[in-house]
Amino acid sequence: MTQETDKRRAILNATLDLIAEHGFHGTSMSMIVKRSQVSAGIIYHYFENKDDLIVALYDEVKVDFTRAMLIGAPQTLPYPDRLKRIWRSAYEYAVSHPQETSFIEQFENSPYLHMWKHDESNEDTRTLYGLIEQDMASGYIQRMSMEVLYVLTIGVAINLAKRQIAGSVIVDETLLEQVAMGCLRAVESS
Amino acid sequence: MTQETDKRRAILNATLDLIAEHGFHGTSMSMIVKRSQVSAGIIYHYFENKDDLIVALYDEVKVDFTRAMLIGAPQTLPYPDRLKRIWRSAYEYAVSHPQETSFIEQFENSPYLHMWKHDESNEDTRTLYGLIEQDMASGYIQRMSMEVLYVLTIGVAINLAKRQIAGSVIVDETLLEQVAMGCLRAVESS
Amino acid sequence: MTQETDKRRAILNATLDLIAEHGFHGTSMSMIVKRSQVSAGIIYHYFENKDDLIVALYDEVKVDFTRAMLIGAPQTLPYPDRLKRIWRSAYEYAVSHPQETSFIEQFENSPYLHMWKHDESNEDTRTLYGLIEQDMASGYIQRMSMEVLYVLTIGVAINLAKRQIAGSVIVDETLLEQVAMGCLRAVESS
Amino acid sequence: MTQETDKRRAILNATLDLIAEHGFHGTSMSMIVKRSQVSAGIIYHYFENKDDLIVALYDEVKVDFTRAMLIGAPQTLPYPDRLKRIWRSAYEYAVSHPQETSFIEQFENSPYLHMWKHDESNEDTRTLYGLIEQDMASGYIQRMSMEVLYVLTIGVAINLAKRQIAGSVIVDETLLEQVAMGCLRAVESS
DNA sequence: TATGAATGAGAGTTCATTCAT
DNA sequence: GATGAATGAACTCTCATTCAT
Numbered sequence: 001m002t003q004e005t006d007k008r009r010a011i012l013n014a015t016l017d018l019i020a021e022h023g024f025h026g027t028s029m030s031m032i033v034k035r036s037q038v039s040a041g042i043i044y045h046y047f048e049n050k051d052d053l054i055v056a057l058y059d060e061v062k063v064d065f066t067r068a069m070l071i072g073a074p075q076t077l078p079y080p081d082r083l084k085r086i087w088r089s090a091y092e093y094a095v096s097h098p099q100e101t102s103f104i105e106q107f108e109n110s111p112y113l114h115m116w117k118h119d120e121s122n123e124d125t126r127t128l129y130g131l132i133e134q135d136m137a138s139g140y141i142q143r144m145s146m147e148v149l150y151v152l153t154i155g156v157a158i159n160l161a162k163r164q165i166a167g168s169v170i171v172d173e174t175l176l177e178q179v180a181m182g183c184l185r186a187v188e189s190s
Numbered sequence: 191m192t193q194e195t196d197k198r199r200a201i202l203n204a205t206l207d208l209i210a211e212h213g214f215h216g217t218s219m220s221m222i223v224k225r226s227q228v229s230a231g232i233i234y235h236y237f238e239n240k241d242d243l244i245v246a247l248y249d250e251v252k253v254d255f256t257r258a259m260l261i262g263a264p265q266t267l268p269y270p271d272r273l274k275r276i277w278r279s280a281y282e283y284a285v286s287h288p289q290e291t292s293f294i295e296q297f298e299n300s301p302y303l304h305m306w307k308h309d310e311s312n313e314d315t316r317t318l319y320g321l322i323e324q325d326m327a328s329g330y331i332q333r334m335s336m337e338v339l340y341v342l343t344i345g346v347a348i349n350l351a352k353r354q355i356a357g358s359v360i361v362d363e364t365l366l367e368q369v370a371m372g373c374l375r376a377v378e379s380s
Numbered sequence: 381m382t383q384e385t386d387k388r389r390a391i392l393n394a395t396l397d398l399i400a401e402h403g404f405h406g407t408s409m410s411m412i413v414k415r416s417q418v419s420a421g422i423i424y425h426y427f428e429n430k431d432d433l434i435v436a437l438y439d440e441v442k443v444d445f446t447r448a449m450l451i452g453a454p455q456t457l458p459y460p461d462r463l464k465r466i467w468r469s470a471y472e473y474a475v476s477h478p479q480e481t482s483f484i485e486q487f488e489n490s491p492y493l494h495m496w497k498h499d500e501s502n503e504d505t506r507t508l509y510g511l512i513e514q515d516m517a518s519g520y521i522q523r524m525s526m527e528v529l530y531v532l533t534i535g536v537a538i539n540l541a542k543r544q545i546a547g548s549v550i551v552d553e554t555l556l557e558q559v560a561m562g563c564l565r566a567v568e569s570s
Numbered sequence: 571m572t573q574e575t576d577k578r579r580a581i582l583n584a585t586l587d588l589i590a591e592h593g594f595h596g597t598s599m600s601m602i603v604k605r606s607q608v609s610a611g612i613i614y615h616y617f618e619n620k621d622d623l624i625v626a627l628y629d630e631v632k633v634d635f636t637r638a639m640l641i642g643a644p645q646t647l648p649y650p651d652r653l654k655r656i657w658r659s660a661y662e663y664a665v666s667h668p669q670e671t672s673f674i675e676q677f678e679n680s681p682y683l684h685m686w687k688h689d690e691s692n693e694d695t696r697t698l699y700g701l702i703e704q705d706m707a708s709g710y711i712q713r714m715s716m717e718v719l720y721v722l723t724i725g726v727a728i729n730l731a732k733r734q735i736a737g738s739v740i741v742d743e744t745l746l747e748q749v750a751m752g753c754l755r756a757v758e759s760s
Numbered sequence: 761t762a763t764g765a766a767t768g769a770g771a772g773t774t775c776a777t778t779c780a781t
Numbered sequence: 782g783a784t785g786a787a788t789g790a791a792c793t794c795t796c797a798t799t800c801a802t
Binding site for chain 4: 401402403404405406482485486489491492522524525527528531532535536539540543548549555558559562563565566567570
């Protein structure tokens with residue numbers, strides 16, 4: 001288990017800020033050094049190299065995001081409130097963590113993605129999958145792979161949040177309800 | 191109007207290939223020079239600098255993509271075949287143009303996006319918008335902004351195509367039909 | 381004899397302007413092309429290369445400057461009015477031709493100077509030298525080489541003009557008279 | 571206060587040599603790297619960029635030159651020996667430091683000059699000014715601004731030295747005395 | 761004469777990374 | 782653990798010059 005120190009934390013935070021703002025190709029190690037107030041050398045104590053740092057950051061952010069989708073105890077709710085709560089939590093996280101959202105999207109659309117190994121053992125992920133599978137088994141949701149379902153629901157929530165952050169769409173409660181319901185209808189058994 | 195020359199074309203093609211493969215921060219001007227078989231200097235005859243080259247490429251690819259969504263004469267079809275055809279065309283384009291798709295996604299999730307000025311005057315865009323607005327006016331599609339509708343339909347198609355290209359999802363005709371129908375249901379008036 | 385054409389003139393003028401403003405190392409051929417409104421290729425029709433262009437320009441400016449020192453017919457004046465008039469003409473030229481002055485000074489303090497071959501045959505130069513030598517022979521001016529005398533008189537005039545142009549010295553008629561008289565005393569037989 | 575290290579020193583020395591020999595526009599960073607035996611990157615640790623390096627070098631050389639004019643304790647001498655000693659020191663410095671002289675002259679006739687901020691706090695400068703002002707107050711030297719006086723005396727010394735270095739004038743003790751006396755007469759009250 | 765697209769070496773500068781302290 | 786001076790390859794971009802038209 002990677003141990004958490006102040007410096008390691010400062011490095012990761014600085015990297016997140018900078019990549020969200022300037023993108024991968026606009027974020028240099030020296031910028032990270034300046035922003036995180038650590039020495040150039042110490043980064044290589046905590047991370048093998050720049051790629052390793054970025055992948056480690058993604059690992060962390062992904063875990064955060066998955067945890068966020070379980071906020072509000074969807075386990076305790078019946079369908080369709082359960083899926084709706086997960087959807088809203090994903091949206092809320094994305095909107096309230098614009099840097100994490102920007103970083104995730106950049107990462108997943110870049111060649112860095114190939115360097116990343118999915119951590120199957122994450123408990124939150126397994127919980128989340130379990131909930132969905134339950135609702136599929138119960139016939140509420142159409143049978144489809146988890147990834148396709150993700151595209152039709154969470155993918156839409158994140159995409160909407162990105163545009164809200166960018167200011168190209170203004171999202172109020174009515175619109176949010178409208179889109180969430182649209183996503184539900186998209187995956188529900190008819 | 192930017193005039194088209196062989197060299198300009200070669201530069202844009204090489205840039206597209208390389209960014210699709212190595213990302214922005216892994217694509218250097220010297221790589222573009224090597225791939226496109228032009229001299230280093232000539233790039234700066236056609237483009238102001240690297241950023242300008244990338245934005246010009248995006249401009250072009252966007253136009254292409256918009257045109258692709260009008261393939262199959264959706265104007266001639268009634269609802270819902272019309273929207274479905276557009277959706278399928280977007281998906282087909284994305285799947286059959288993996289480099290363009292990768293580039294678009296990288297661009298739109300990077301700080302480059304802010305350098306880009308939307309070309310309002312594109313005729314295909316206006317045609318496309320017109321068709322959708324018609325179906326909204328007729329009551330087939332729920333009232334919502336064009337961008338939200340895009341997220342719920344085309345955004346999903348592209349996201350699906352990305353995963354098909356990456357190999358993380360296998361898309362057959364049945365699945366395609368299922369997802370397309372899901373998207374339609376998401377935006378249809380109930 | 382180099383023949384004078386509009387384009388040749390435009391090139392020389394542009395070069396003078398640009399070097400006066402940006403110095404040698406800040407003046408590129410492409411800047412000269414832009415400023416003079418000629419094509420890149422034509423410069424190499426009139427001049428062998430950049431060095432040749434610069435030396436040709438110096439040649440020209442030097443001739444101009446020498447001619448300027450004969451303005452006001454010093455030949456017709458007795459000593460000391462004669463030397464004084466030459467001195468004032470040199471000063472006036474320098475002040476009213478700041479670009480030429482800047483260019484001359486840059487050229488003469490740069491390695492370009494070694495590429496330059498003094499044109500002995502210039503008639504104005506010979507006239508000027510003749511006048512000075514006459515006043516030396518008459519015992520008005522101390523015996524010294526033409527170059528040393530230049531340093532003590534014209535050199536001072538130009539140096540003063542440079543500072544007047546730069547704004548670090550404000551020169552009025554009184555000061556001008558004072559300095560001119562100083563220079564005369566410096567070279568006069570006591 | 572800028573701290574002095576071996577590498578910083580080596581860079582400045584190499585730059586001085588090269589600019590004296592090849593001029594600004596003939597001196598590249600890679601030449602400086604080669605001559606100073608440092609790595610390319612380290613220059614940018616000590617100096618912001620090429621311009622900053624050149625201005626820093628000028629700062630240094632100017633201080634040196636000013637100090638040199640105080641050699642031989644002119645403070646202890648009466649007029650006119652005092653001014654004469656300063657004049658000779660300026661000349662001696664220029665002749666024995668041809669690279670510094672060449673660099674100063676190039677710098678002061680180039681656009682770099684505008685990037686330079688005069689350091690008013692230099693003690694030697696103030697000492698020197700004090701001596702001159704004293705002799706003006708005593709009525710030995712005509713009232714004029716320091717800059718005009720500089721042109722009529724030190725400016726001439728440097729100009730003479732430049733020509734001596736270039737070989738276009740041969741300076742012996744007699745000539746030196748003659749020119750120095752000329753400069754004194756130029757500024758003395760009559 | 762005249763053009764300006766094309767060249768490719770070389771410019772100034774930044775980069776990720778190392779290592780003596 | 783921690784520093785930051787040092788490296789030198791690689792970066793983006795400009796340069797003087799050429800040549801087919």
